[in-house]
Amino acid sequence: MSTALQRTRTMLPGLADWFDTAWPFADHNLVRIEESAEGGSYTVRAELPGFDPGKGIHLTAEGGHLTIAAEREARTEEKGHSEFHYGSFRRTVSLPEGADTSKITAKYANGILEVTVPLQQNKPAKHIEIVKS
Template sequence: MSSSLLPRPRALFPGIQDLFEGPWPFGEHNLVRIEDTMTDGKYVVRAELPGFDPEKQIHVTTNAGLLTISAEREEKTKEKGHSEFRYGSFTRTVALPEGADASKIAAKYTDGILEITVPVKEAEKGKSVRIETTKKS
């Protein structure tokens, strides 16, 4: 039996899902979902971006201590029907940890997951710095 002939499940409150689909005044509509870890002097961000061409549709940039992941997907089918795919621009910005070396960031894309690795220099612990104060006359 064709899946297009199967009825779609109905929501408990028809139209309620539409409330969560539209643009929100706070945050991004097409948010990139991520997970991040800090291990062995590396900050690793993994972003869920299935179905993107990493060479043409995904961009990773840094500026002022922030890491931005952006991707764009255009709708190509003109057929009428039901789609739950997300199209348009997807963006996520995270703050890099202190000591992050933005000049050595590496990124790889495997099976729909973008993994970004940022080397982090460990802060010198226990080193104190004396700040000179002067008296204004």
């Protein structure tokens, strides 16, 4: 092992582990989404395979934002061997102007969550008369 490498490891212990687990752009704990606004509605599709939509997926709309939160825990056992998978995910997106959060709908099929938010039609700008005093 080179002296420079030894020095780096001594000065920055655990740096390689940090990149493997905490790098903000890593694929760990990331809900992949796609967004589109067409035909008077805004749609968010989230890739959430293996989640139970009845109890493991939670949606909230507040303050112009839509938050998708999901939790899962699964355990399999067979012939003296067991494995478990667990995790929680959260993703927040900004809703477009005119989003009608009172009429949001959501459906889940084949591991894909699809959330549809109707968009209210933009009203034309109101002309305001200036009164001379």
